[in-house]
Amino acid sequence: xxxxxxxxxxxxxxxxxxxxxxxxxxxxxxxxxxxxxxxxxxxxxxxxxxxxxxxxxxxxxxxxxxxxxxxxxxxxxxxxxxxxxxxxxxxxxxxxxxxxxxxxxxxxxxxxx
Amino acid sequence: xxxxxxxxxxxxxxxxxxxxxxxxxxxxxxxxxxxxxxxxxxxxxxxxxxxxxxxxxxxxxxxxxxxxxxxxxxxxxxxxxxxxxxxxxxxxxxxxxxxxxxxxxxxxxxxxxxxxxxxxxxxxxxxxxxxxxxxxxxxxxxxxxxxxxxxxxxxxxxxxxxxxxxxxxxxxxxxxxxxxxxxxxxxxxxxxxxxxxxxxxxxxxxxxxxxxxxxxxxxxxxxxxxxxxxxxxxxxxxxxxxxxxxxxxxxxxxxxxxxxxxxxxxxxxxxxxxxxxxxxxxxxxxxxxxxxxxxxxxxxxxxxxxxxxxxxxxxxxxxxxxxxxxxxxxxxxxxxxxxxxxxxxxxxxxxxxxxxxxxxxxxxxxxxxxxxxxxxxxxxxxxxxxxxxxxxxxxxxxxxxxxxxxxxxxxxxxxxxxxxxxxxxxxxxxxxxxxxxxxxxxxxxxxxxxxxxxxxxxxxxxxxxxxxxxxxxxxxxxxxxxxxxxxxxxxxxxxxxxxxxxxxxxxxxxxxxxxxxxxxxxxxxxxxxxxxxxxxxxxxxxxxxxxxxxxxxxxxxxxxxxxxxxxxxxxxxxxxxxxxxxxxxxxxxxxxxxxxxxxxxxxxxxxxxxxxxxxxxxxxxxxxxxxxxxxxxxxxxxxxxxxxxxxxxxxxxxxxxxxxxxxxxxxxxxxxxxxxxxxxxxxxxxxxxxxxxxxxxxxxxxxxxxxxxxxxxxxxxxxxxxxxxxxxxxxxxxxxxxxxxxxxxxxxxxxxxxxxxxxxxxxxxxxxxxxxxxxxxxxxxxxxxxxxxxxxxxxxxxxxxxxxx
Numbered sequence: 001x002x003x004x005x006x007x008x009x010x011x012x013x014x015x016x017x018x019x020x021x022x023x024x025x026x027x028x029x030x031x032x033x034x035x036x037x038x039x040x041x042x043x044x045x046x047x048x049x050x051x052x053x054x055x056x057x058x059x060x061x062x063x064x065x066x067x068x069x070x071x072x073x074x075x076x077x078x079x080x081x082x083x084x085x086x087x088x089x090x091x092x093x094x095x096x097x098x099x100x101x102x103x104x105x106x107x108x109x110x111x112x113x
Numbered sequence: 114x115x116x117x118x119x120x121x122x123x124x125x126x127x128x129x130x131x132x133x134x135x136x137x138x139x140x141x142x143x144x145x146x147x148x149x150x151x152x153x154x155x156x157x158x159x160x161x162x163x164x165x166x167x168x169x170x171x172x173x174x175x176x177x178x179x180x181x182x183x184x185x186x187x188x189x190x191x192x193x194x195x196x197x198x199x200x201x202x203x204x205x206x207x208x209x210x211x212x213x214x215x216x217x218x219x220x221x222x223x224x225x226x227x228x229x230x231x232x233x234x235x236x237x238x239x240x241x242x243x244x245x246x247x248x249x250x251x252x253x254x255x256x257x258x259x260x261x262x263x264x265x266x267x268x269x270x271x272x273x274x275x276x277x278x279x280x281x282x283x284x285x286x287x288x289x290x291x292x293x294x295x296x297x298x299x300x301x302x303x304x305x306x307x308x309x310x311x312x313x314x315x316x317x318x319x320x321x322x323x324x325x326x327x328x329x330x331x332x333x334x335x336x337x338x339x340x341x342x343x344x345x346x347x348x349x350x351x352x353x354x355x356x357x358x359x360x361x362x363x364x365x366x367x368x369x370x371x372x373x374x375x376x377x378x379x380x381x382x383x384x385x386x387x388x389x390x391x392x393x394x395x396x397x398x399x400x401x402x403x404x405x406x407x408x409x410x411x412x413x414x415x416x417x418x419x420x421x422x423x424x425x426x427x428x429x430x431x432x433x434x435x436x437x438x439x440x441x442x443x444x445x446x447x448x449x450x451x452x453x454x455x456x457x458x459x460x461x462x463x464x465x466x467x468x469x470x471x472x473x474x475x476x477x478x479x480x481x482x483x484x485x486x487x488x489x490x491x492x493x494x495x496x497x498x499x500x501x502x503x504x505x506x507x508x509x510x511x512x513x514x515x516x517x518x519x520x521x522x523x524x525x526x527x528x529x530x531x532x533x534x535x536x537x538x539x540x541x542x543x544x545x546x547x548x549x550x551x552x553x554x555x556x557x558x559x560x561x562x563x564x565x566x567x568x569x570x571x572x573x574x575x576x577x578x579x580x581x582x583x584x585x586x587x588x589x590x591x592x593x594x595x596x597x598x599x600x601x602x603x604x605x606x607x608x609x610x611x612x613x614x615x616x617x618x619x620x621x622x623x624x625x626x627x628x629x630x631x632x633x634x635x636x637x638x639x640x641x642x643x644x645x646x647x648x649x650x651x652x653x654x655x656x657x658x659x660x661x662x663x664x665x666x667x668x669x670x671x672x673x674x675x676x677x678x679x680x681x682x683x684x685x686x687x688x689x690x691x692x693x694x695x696x697x698x699x700x701x702x703x704x705x706x707x708x709x710x711x712x713x714x715x716x717x718x719x720x721x722x723x724x725x726x727x728x729x730x731x732x733x734x735x736x737x738x739x740x741x742x743x744x745x746x747x748x749x750x751x752x753x754x755x756x757x758x759x760x761x762x763x764x765x766x767x768x769x770x771x772x773x774x775x776x777x778x779x780x781x782x783x784x785x786x787x788x789x790x791x792x793x794x795x796x797x798x799x800x801x802x803x804x805x806x807x808x809x810x811x812x813x814x815x816x817x818x819x820x821x822x823x824x825x826x827x828x829x830x831x832x833x834x835x836x837x838x839x840x841x842x843x844x845x846x847x848x849x850x851x852x853x854x855x856x857x858x859x860x861x862x863x864x865x866x867x868x869x870x871x872x873x874x875x876x877x878x879x880x881x882x883x884x885x886x887x888x889x890x891x892x893x894x895x896x897x898x899x900x901x902x903x904x905x906x907x908x909x910x911x912x913x914x915x916x917x918x
Contacts, residue, residue, distance in 0.1 A: 056311045056313070057310075060309050063297075063307070086287075089441040089442075089443075090308065090440065090441055091440075092299075092305055092307045092308070095299035095300065095305050096299055096300060
């Protein structure tokens with residue numbers, strides 16, 4: 001699982017570069033989030049703009065990552081394409097995560113508190 | 114020009130020199146040329162609907178028994194004569210080309226054929242109506258008769274090679290199944306169940322055009338096939354586990370592989386539940402996709418969308434639409450429920466308790482965990498409503514609950530359909546009354562306004578104009594062509610019923626049809642039948658309640674009367690049977706064996722001298738019905754009263770000038786009212802009489818056996834080896850079914866009355882002018898049974914859709 005990360009304000013923006021988060025990549029994904037969190041920042045903006053498909057294991061990994069970040073942490077989603085966004089709605093994960101259309105929009109909203 | 118397009122397709126789609134084209138090539142090229150025209154009209158039709166933002170009706174059905182399409186499409190487009198000319202110029206003809214098309218047998222019987230007739234009528238009336246079904250790779254099995262027994266072969270109906278069907282991969286949708294619900298909180302701290310851990314199927318739509326009479330409207334039947342998710346496959350392939358990948362792909366695609374035969378205990382089979390959900394999920398997603406293209410909110414949904422559930426098979430629509438509105442579109446529950454109920458209508462098709470679908474809760478939870486949660490919530494709110502209305506009535510709550518209590522809890526799909534719809538209808542007047550009074554009386558008490566009747570109908574384009582061109586031409590000559598889209602005009606024939614010249618022409622058409630059927634019988638069974646004998650026809654799915662056995666008992670009785678009593682009264686008769694038995698339905702299979710054995714014994718008996726012939730035509734399907742119906746003299750509609758919902762074969766046969774011998778069951782009641790009791794051979798117990806005898810346990814078949822020597826002779830022949838010298842006792846189970854197990858379907862109770870009716874049939878048939886007048890009156894008075902009338906009623910009273918012309 002290839003990810004890129006950068007810090008913007010109080011969040012670390014983690015961009016998933018792979019096109020898929022599925023059963024094959026779910027463990028890697030969680031490991032990447034753990035690594036970022038262990039780096040000190042438990043507030044993550046997950047940019048999914050490069051992702052075209054997430055299966056239910058991938059979605060489960062995102063949920064598990066949120067739990068792993070704990071009550072002080074945060075996991076915010078941005079950039080989800082239609083196909084990915086529809087899966088968030090299907091599972092009702094859109095009601096758990098804050099979801100923004102783009103990273104800029106997300107960062108502006110997060111900065112505004 | 115059609116001929117130019119046919120030449121084009123012969124060359125470029127099939128790759129042959131036009132001069133070398135076989136009848137099969139010509140069939141395909143002609144179909145492709147016709148499809149071009151259908152596509153133009155289809156696109157124009159869709160534009161018209163979109164421009165007007167018309168309300169659309171969606172007919173969800175697990176079955177569409179389409180049959181062949183080419184002839185019907187040529188007729189409705191007005192291209193039949195042109196096609197005949199161009200084929201003739203090539204030294205061929207429609208007679209040789211049309212049979213090249215395989216029937217699309219994506220249904221078991223009446224319910225599926227009704228769906229196909231409805232689509233024809235929707236298009237004829239210019240109404241925005243879409244069918245949604247499954248693109249089964251294998252339709253209903255092909256039936257062969259080997260040594261008198263049914264053998265099944267898979268029917269690979271060219272699913273991937275039909276000239277009519279166009280795949281739309283770009284509109285494929287994702288269908289999750291299985292998984293579990295995780296109980297989480299949302300951001301605001303409210304309960305938020307999440308459906309996770311599912312597997313995913315891809316639903317790929319395939320569109321089949323449906324053209325109305327005169328070709329102004331072409332609607333679409335959208336059939337979905339299941340595919341494996343490419344992404345999954347690719348990953349496993351990449352990992353090198355080729356076999357696992359293929360297995361997974363095959364398992365996913367099994368979902369649309371095969372149509373379940375009815376009566377085969379589909380309930381309890383996981384794959385069937387997945388199939389039903391697959392249809393519903395694909396259809397609902399597509400309906401919402403089309404709606405949201407033109408609308409920003411769901412406020413207008415019920416005024417733009419009507420969804421009709423053809424029986425309970427698509428009942429999951431209630432839960433799926435709720436899930437989509439609440440989970441995906443974030444509507445609050447009450448609003449979503451209002452929308453769902455306003456959009457949905459439910460048609461009940463059966464009173465047989467064993468045919469009412471139920472799914473065990475553990476299976477449901479495994480396949481559709483989130484939907485089960487939603488159904489529980491629907492049920493909780495519903496029972497709350499019931500308890501407010503009927504305080505303290507615990508028994509009522511238990512009776513009406515969508516969740517049936519017991520060792521294993523079950524979800525009652527009919528109840529879910531009723532609770533989730535604004536409209537519930539039966540399919541004939543008697544049936545609708547029985548739905549209210551015996552099937553779900555408590556629901557009727559709760560919501561009387563929701564219940565009504567929509568008597569079935571059949572399309573006269575296929576079943577008269579197409580199937581019986583001789584009679585159609587005669588009718589047109591007599592009353593003009595308007596009847597094709599306004600079947601009530603057939604009334605104009607009434608005045609001609611006694612007209613000797615018209616009778617002669619009518620009889621000539623019937624004889625020609627019988628000669629044609631005799632040739633087909635010869636080719637299918639090697640039996641030689643006399644076209645001047647009375648063609649006595651029973652064609653339908655083999656089921657005990659439909660009582661093919663009663664007709665067989667009559668045949669045996671007739672045979673013994675002839676060869677043992679020397680009674681030669683009445684006309685020579687040819688008994689024509691056709692129908693499939695569900696592969697797992699042992700009694701039905703044995704009845705087929707009995708029909709064939711009785712036929713064989715009679716055929717070999719020199720004393721019969723051609724006065725009785727019994728044939729069983731194999732592989733009953735739409736195209737075979739189209740050959741039999743126009744040639745029938747007598748239509749056997751002899752189900753146990755109170756068991757047949759409607760029947761539509763009864764309508765087709767009457768419309769083609771067959772007289773009915775029948776019980777007061779299903780739509781027979783209305784056929785008799787329309788054609789007049791004097792033109793109908795009535796017999797048997799009524800539904801209330803049957804019900805009373807059942808309730809009082811007063812039915813005693815042994816009593817009849819002991820007191821009626823004729824019955825005893827017939828029944829004893831089943832116990833002995835008269836019809837099974839090759840295996841004495843082979844028909845003993847049928848003997849026992851009637852005399853040992855209480856004769857559940859009242860064969861012997863109706864036998865005397867049935868014999869009496871048959872005697873009247875025989876006498877009347879010998880009075881040729883009288884018979885012909887009755888037959889003409891049957892044709893003249895069947896206008897009510899056009900599916901155009903049925904669809905108009907649904908459109909006005911249930912769907913609120915109007916023609917968009």
